[in-house]
Amino acid sequence: MILLGEETLIQYKTFVKWTDTLRDLDDHLWSSPIAEGKASPADIISHLQNWDHYLIHKVIPAVRKGEGMVFPDFDSFNKQAYEYARSGVSKTRLLDEFKQTRLQLVDLLLAEPDVAAKPVPANGLAYCPHTNTPYSLLYIIHEFREHDIHHKHQILSVI
Template sequence: MVQKQKQLTACSALIDYVTKLGVYQEQVWLTPLGSDKWSIKEVIGHLIRWDHYFYETTIHPIVTNSPITMSEDDDVSTFNTSAAAWALSQSKEDLIHALTSSRKAITDALQSIPEEHYSKVYADAEGNTFTLAQFIQDIASHDQHHTAQITQAIDKA
């Protein structure tokens, strides 16, 4: 149970991080992470949309013992461009709420999965295998990558 809780804590840490970004003005949220990079707002939208995708294609199917439809054939570039554009149309408050909701859906679903299933081998739509523990670690690593970028952009702003 310790490993499962550790992973769930790492996965839910994004909620606190993004909630704390609420103190910054909208202009800070529009700060690019670097030259030719997304803004903070666009990165948050990117994280929200990936949360939805992972929940629908992988996590919910694992919980309901349904086929996993996550596919490496999906057009990631188009997906990310769409997520970034969507984020720019949202207020920072709406993005904080959406991120909290999407990540809570993931962590609640993961909480319902018995720990012994975290080491079970699953297969995506192409037959590529993974464990739930690996999958959660990948989500947390992706979060950490982007939160480090955001923190650095805010420090420079």
């Protein structure tokens, strides 16, 4: 079920309450892969922050101008986030950056509900091929919420 508008955004925002609990995570677990060949919790948080940052700085301005949403190649984009997580950035700083970026994104979308709800294509597609729902920033946030939950379960499985 797709939640509407403000409710979707509020739920997206509350994820920071859970990520704040990771501040007490053992540093070894923080930087260790969740499974063979998988990302670490640090990598995952950096990955989530990178996507939120991309929405703020690339997608929202494009939608404001009446352009479609364009998303980069996921693998290379995610690799950049993993490299940042492994660069020596502290757990506290990375969690603070994630929280600040997530809250900024939600505040922007709450302040501009017309931008958030405006139907716009994503990588040239007007409708999600799985649900036949028109793409909008709110729809993308709904998808990202599911993505957050997936990563939360991954992290919880090792802690």
